[in-house]
Amino acid sequence: MSARIRLETMAARAVGHVSRAAGRGGGTTLPGKLLWKVDPRAVDQLAARLPLGVALVSATNGKTTTTAMAARILAQEHRLTWNRAGANLLSGIASALVSSDGSELGLFEVDEAALPEAIARTRPRVVSLGNLFRDQLDRYGELELVAERWREAVRALPDETTLVVNADDPVLADLAEGRQSVLRYGLDDPRHARPALQHAADSKYCVRCGTPYEYAAAYVGHLGAYRCPSCGNARPDLDVVARDIELTGLRSSRFTLATPSGEVRVELALPGLYNVYNAAAATSSSLALGSSLDVIRAGLEGFSAAFGRFERIAQGAKTIVILLIKNPAGANEALRTLETGVPPVLVIALNDAIADGQDVSWIWDVDFEPVLPHAGRIVASGGRAAELALRLLYGGLPEERLEVVPGLEQALDRALELTEAGGELVILPTYTAMLALRGILTARGVVPAYWDTPR
Numbered sequence: 001m002s003a004r005i006r007l008e009t010m011a012a013r014a015v016g017h018v019s020r021a022a023g024r025g026g027g028t029t030l031p032g033k034l035l036w037k038v039d040p041r042a043v044d045q046l047a048a049r050l051p052l053g054v055a056l057v058s059a060t061n062g063k064t065t066t067t068a069m070a071a072r073i074l075a076q077e078h079r080l081t082w083n084r085a086g087a088n089l090l091s092g093i094a095s096a097l098v099s100s101d102g103s104e105l106g107l108f109e110v111d112e113a114a115l116p117e118a119i120a121r122t123r124p125r126v127v128s129l130g131n132l133f134r135d136q137l138d139r140y141g142e143l144e145l146v147a148e149r150w151r152e153a154v155r156a157l158p159d160e161t162t163l164v165v166n167a168d169d170p171v172l173a174d175l176a177e178g179r180q181s182v183l184r185y186g187l188d189d190p191r192h193a194r195p196a197l198q199h200a201a202d203s204k205y206c207v208r209c210g211t212p213y214e215y216a217a218a219y220v221g222h223l224g225a226y227r228c229p230s231c232g233n234a235r236p237d238l239d240v241v242a243r244d245i246e247l248t249g250l251r252s253s254r255f256t257l258a259t260p261s262g263e264v265r266v267e268l269a270l271p272g273l274y275n276v277y278n279a280a281a282a283t284s285s286s287l288a289l290g291s292s293l294d295v296i297r298a299g300l301e302g303f304s305a306a307f308g309r310f311e312r313i314a315q316g317a318k319t320i321v322i323l324l325i326k327n328p329a330g331a332n333e334a335l336r337t338l339e340t341g342v343p344p345v346l347v348i349a350l351n352d353a354i355a356d357g358q359d360v361s362w363i364w365d366v367d368f369e370p371v372l373p374h375a376g377r378i379v380a381s382g383g384r385a386a387e388l389a390l391r392l393l394y395g396g397l398p399e400e401r402l403e404v405v406p407g408l409e410q411a412l413d414r415a416l417e418l419t420e421a422g423g424e425l426v427i428l429p430t431y432t433a434m435l436a437l438r439g440i441l442t443a444r445g446v447v448p449a450y451w452d453t454p455r
Contacts, residue, residue: 043090046097047106047122052078054106054122055285058115059130059166061330062278063088065270066130067109068306069282073291073299074107082107086306089114090121105289112146116153127157128164128285129172130277133221133329134202135357143202147171154179162288166281167236168223174207174233183288185240185280186223189255192245192273193217193224198332198367208233219273221329240284242276249340250321250424257283257296264293266300270310272337274330308434313447317421322437325428326356328365334428335371343426344376345418347411349433350388356430360384363391372397377418379403381411382433408433409440 047054057067064086071082081100083092088109110118134143154175167173167184176182201222205212211230218224227234246254254267255276283296305311313320325331352358372395380389385406405411419425429437441447
């Protein structure tokens with residue numbers, strides 16, 4: 001590493017230390033912003049010095065959890081640097097690289113819009129693409145625009161880069177077409193399929209001829225076993241398959257992973273089909289980086305949760321469960337996990353900051369209806385609590401079971417008051433509401449700051 005880069009990284013680290021000491025944040029992006037401003041090429045050079053290279057993970061939903069799962073697996077055998085706080089723009093990646101002295105391998109969660117530049121800067125060994133759902137239209141634009149940017153970035157990948165794709169997503173399966181070094185993963189357990197595509201499903205039409213797909217199984221949104229009746233375009237053969245899936249409500253899931261290296265039975269301390277997808281993605285990336293099935297199983301079974309993503313927090317004699325929602329597909333799956341046992345008290349917090357997406361009309365595509373008849377009390381909170389309350393009332397929630405408390409701290413206290421000792425309070429917040437909620441709990445000494453949370 002050149003003397004100039006060494007001085008630049010020392011200065012960037014000092015900025016991060018000052019930020020943390022001053023209580024202004026975790027220093028998860030500021031060092032990278034400084035480094036990027038001073039010398040944009042520094043990111044390329046810092047990534048190039050990692051002897052085992054870089055792996056990137058991107059998706060609309062699940063990239064934070066997938067990356068944290070992969071980190072739990074890979075850190076058993078490698079000195080790892082990764083953006084553990086979820087800062088997934090180039091500044092966050094740069095900040096992680098600034099602190100990467102002695103690391104062998106870089107593992108980075110990447111924002112969908114930042115992926116092309118992250119690929120160009122880090123020249124990754126592995127690129128993992130999990131799904132593409134409609135999300136933050138005011139920031140990303142239509143789904144097809146993101147898909148086209150990804151398509152161009154994938155075309156530029158060298159042959160030796162392994163592309164990991166969720167082949168249950170027809171758009172991503174098509175991106176991998178024709179590449180030699182590919183691992184395709186997906187689910188194969190029709191018992192857990194929905195009877196039909198949800199109305200909010202995104203990629204309903206064949207990417208090659210525009211005909212509506214036919215689904216033998218639809219698992220999450222448009223993810224599943226699909227086939228075009230016109231041109232024959234269909235889900236390709238899977239290299240890594242999750243099957244024999246057992247879901248146990250809000251607690252856990254069990255499944256078998258069939259891989260080119262053999263099969264392994266996994267018990268995961270997270271619920272929901274979407275977390276089975278996340279585990280299959282983490283497994284595929286780890287296999288591409290040389291991990292054995294024994295190491296993969298140990299990593300997955302030792303994993304609990306990424307912050308704010310089905311995180312369980314003890315609050316005296318009660319438990320708070322935080323489950324991030326941010327778009328129709330993710331919210332529908334979060335609600336699906338509640339259908340087997342809706343908690344007596346539920347908080348839903350809707351914000352409209354830039355990081356959430358300022359257009360909140362997506363809540364009308366969320367299927368709240370199966371849960372609402374079974375909810376004892378719902379507290380609507382956040383900056384757009386009134387719109388959320390209106391949506392819940394239109395969905396059939398009786399007015400006497402709805403409370404509107406816009407302030408998140410007040411909503412938390414009210415919901416804890418309503419929750420019986422020994423019970424669970426489930427909170428479904430959008431992204432900035434989740435960060436604010438954890439900030440409240442950190443200030444109260446209940447949880448560490450999210451950038452200090454061990455994984």
